[in-house]
Amino acid sequence: MSREHKQIPKADILAIDDTPENLALLSQMLTEKGYKVRSVTKGSTALRGAKAAPPDLILLDVKMPEMNGYEVCQHLKADDRTRNIPIIFISALGDVFDKVKAFQAGGVDYITKPFQVEEVLARLNTHLTIRHLQIKLQAQNSQLQQEIAQKTAAEDKFAKAFRACPNPIAIATYREGQLLEVNKSLLQMSGYTKAEIIDRNILHLYSPQDSEKYHQALQKASLQGFVHNQELNFLTKLGQIKTVLLSLELIEWGGTKSTLQIMNDITERKRLENEFISLVSHELRTPMTSTIGALDLLNSGQLGILSDRGKQILKVAIRNTERLTRLVNDILDLERIESGQIAIEPVQCDLQPLLIQAIETMQAMAEKAEVNLLLEPCSVSIRVDPDRLLQTLTNLLSNGIKFTKPGGVVQLTASLEGDRCKIIVQDTGRGIPTDKLDSIFERFQQVDASDSRSKGGTGLGLAICRHIIERHNGKIWVESVLGKGSIFYVDLPRTHELTE
Incomplete structure (x- = not known):
């Protein structure tokens, strides 16, 4: 009997990439986290599979033979059976034009290769959460239109999903930013009680210097209906600062234009990232200092006269070393400013x-x-x-x-x-x-x-x-x-x- 009771997967993911190695990596990574993964290497095969058994989310490569990722996405969005499936593009193409083209084709997000495991999982979780909430909201609205008597039951179902969601979620009025509802995860992250936080302005939860970013996110949402993965600093009741990725979507709540705000806490990931960059930068300085000294010695002619070709190569080496020095210094400077290690003395x-x-x-x-x-x-x-x-x-x-x-x-x-x-x-x-x-x-x-x-x-x-x-x-x-x-x-x- 124990073999028959298999764990229900978190979601059904369709991964499309013409490189088997990439598919194997994605499949292993997501399967270990409890997802069901279907892997295909051709766009045409993916279209048939998606229409036959629609997945919860699609991870789609851009550069593929026969049919590229943009074309696959357009076909999916043109079919009623697959148009609402969230599509995240994963590609080595990192230019803004390529990202804009991906969003225009119907994608909800864009991850640049080589990808980080934590980033893929974070974005995957965010978009699955948004999709699940969209489905529940759509179901609720449908039930309200069909039968007023089912309104209470539909709201109860949404409330249970809202409360059980592991991501911090808040619902606030669009214009005033008045907090209307929050889930348990947000209360745990913020340290507030529900009574302390409801009816307050949501800007109290974000760092003051991020207020402009928040308003810009609202403006973008008013144009396209949503904003995904806006990085903001979140303030807890005790004054701690957490880094979150905010996904914001416009909704109707109690007849009022509101925002559904889902947050993904990436504080630890940012800390590890900053520590890694700082460590690597510091470790580079010692050999760079030695290299610069050696190059200067060669350039001075004290070790002999170089040929014209040698002088040309030395000039290139000095220029590249100076550029590397500037890069390391800028990285260290930026990290110290962000972490507050550089004091601003007015x-x-x-x-x-x-x-x-x-x-x-x-x-x-x-x-x-x-x-x-x-x-x-x-x-x-x-x-x-x-x-x-x-x-x-x-x-x-x-x-x-x-x-x-x-x-x-x-x-x-x-x-x-x-x-x-x-x-x-x-x-x-x-x-x-x-x-x-x-x-x-x-x-x-x-x-x-x-x-x-x-x-x-x-x-x-x-x-x-x-x-x-x-x-x-x-x-x-x-x-x-x-x-x-x-x-x-x-x-x-x-x-x-x-x-x-």
Whole structure:
């Protein structure tokens, strides 16, 4: 009898990939976590299998022979039997254009290879939870339309699923953000009782510096009905900070436009990730220092005269070593800023000398690139960390110089607007595509992947700028027109207390 009572799988997953090794890895990973996995290597076979026995979720590769992932997704979305199945694309194509194309085809998420096991499981769990709740909500609405007498039973079924869900879930009004309902998992994570949290504004659960991110997520949800995996800092009753991936969907709750917010706690994963990056970066510094010393010794000619070919190879080695040094330093800098290890020490100071110093610091780089630096200073007293603000200004100026052609202009301007100070760095460079304006401040995000080689960048400078400005309770953003240049804006309070 014990053999007959097999454990019921958590969900039925259909994995589609033309590489058997990838399928084997996904199948083993998900089976161990209690999922039923069906693996196929062809799009046509997958379509037949999905229509014959619809799975709960589909993991779909993009690059496949005969029929690519986008085409498979479009066929699935065109059929009533399969159109509501969540589809997560898994592909080595990491460009924003490929991701946008995946969402346009009907995918709910996009994971870039090589994938991390924890990331796949986290996103899988989130989308299965959303799908299950969607099914229950749809069933509830159908029952309400068919027979009013079944309303209580339908609500009871949803409440049981809501309470039993292992992910923290909250329902809040769309406009005011008033918390209407939370499940047990959210109460456990937050430390609040239900009486303490209901009717409060949901922004009390998120870090103050993330309020802008939250409002942006609401705006996106109003356009497309949902937002998936928005990273936010969650505040507990005791003041602890947890990192969560928020999936937000618009729903009707009691006749009121509301948001269904499902959170996935990734605090431990982020901690391990940060520790790993920090450890690797530190371990790289010692051999790099030795390598730089050896290269400098060779370049000095003390060990003999190199051939022209040797000098050329040495020049490449020195350039790449310097780039690697910048990358490691930027990673360490960013990690220390994010973890609070770098203290922001505000003092009341005059902004104008900082602007002049930033221009003077970048003048040599500008002259080498044949770019003109212009300054329109503003003498205003502001409470900031001078070193960190100078770091931000030089990063922005350096970014503008790199992408401006010889003869172009990079201009630094500052002005006072009420109790706010606005700093602008404007260039006449190549500009930034519209689809990259939101992601350009993320780690390792560059307009062109080749920029890290040709321009010597690390993809971390703007991420560092964003963290510094946000620690000052300020905002940073960019506007750009392709072929005409970019304008970076920094908006800072003159005397506001810094974010811890």
